[in-house]
Amino acid sequence: MSGYPSLRPKSDASQVVDLPKGLHGVPDAMMFGLQASRASQGLKSVHPLQATEExxxxxxxxxxxxxxxxxxxxxxxxxxxxxxxxxxxxxxxxxxxxxxxxxxxxxxxxxxxxxxxxxxxxxxxxxxxxxxxxxxxxxxxx
Incomplete structure (x- = not known):
């Protein structure tokens, strides 16, 4: 064993991002934005590579x-x-x-x-x- 740390990506978990429903029952990204839904659900990363890039x-x-x-x-x-x-x-x-x-x-x-x-x-x-x-x-x- 060489003792080198692993560089493989380790994703936290895959979660479905649900935007808040708008006036017509459809997710309204223009009004609420993607960041609002991300913060409300406590998501850490959107893509599995995001954790390794950080x-x-x-x-x-x-x-x-x-x-x-x-x-x-x-x-x-x-x-x-x-x-x-x-x-x-x-x-x-x-x-x-x-x-x-x-x-x-x-x-x-x-x-x-x-x-x-x-x-x-x-x-x-x-x-x-x-x-x-x-x-x-x-x-x-x-």
Missing amino acids: QWQNNVLKMDFAMLKNSQGIHAPLKLQMEIFAVSRMQRLPCLHSSNIMLDTLTGRDDLIGFEDFLNNPADSEVMGQPHAMMERKLGLL
Whole structure:
């Protein structure tokens, strides 16, 4: 046994999605939307692959740790986990955007381009908050 974690998709359960009935007894997706029925029934995933796609980065990291352990010993994944833990706790002030480039470099995400890199990027936001109020809220003073 090599000790590698499984990357097979594990779906929670298949459920039928029922939309709330509209005026004529027919499900009205335009009025209620798909998200309303999903939230009312407590569905976790719509498709069996959705669960694995959400956990993709964690699965890749587990595979990397397992390969490091098998090739270099237990010290290599432990050192990398400690570095990731230390880097993930470092933060800037709440009013400043942080790119988390060190965390991306350690986890191997620095050479990937995903939707979160160019859609809804907080660095492109035109709204700037008040630094003192944001820091007081972060510390629990407000």
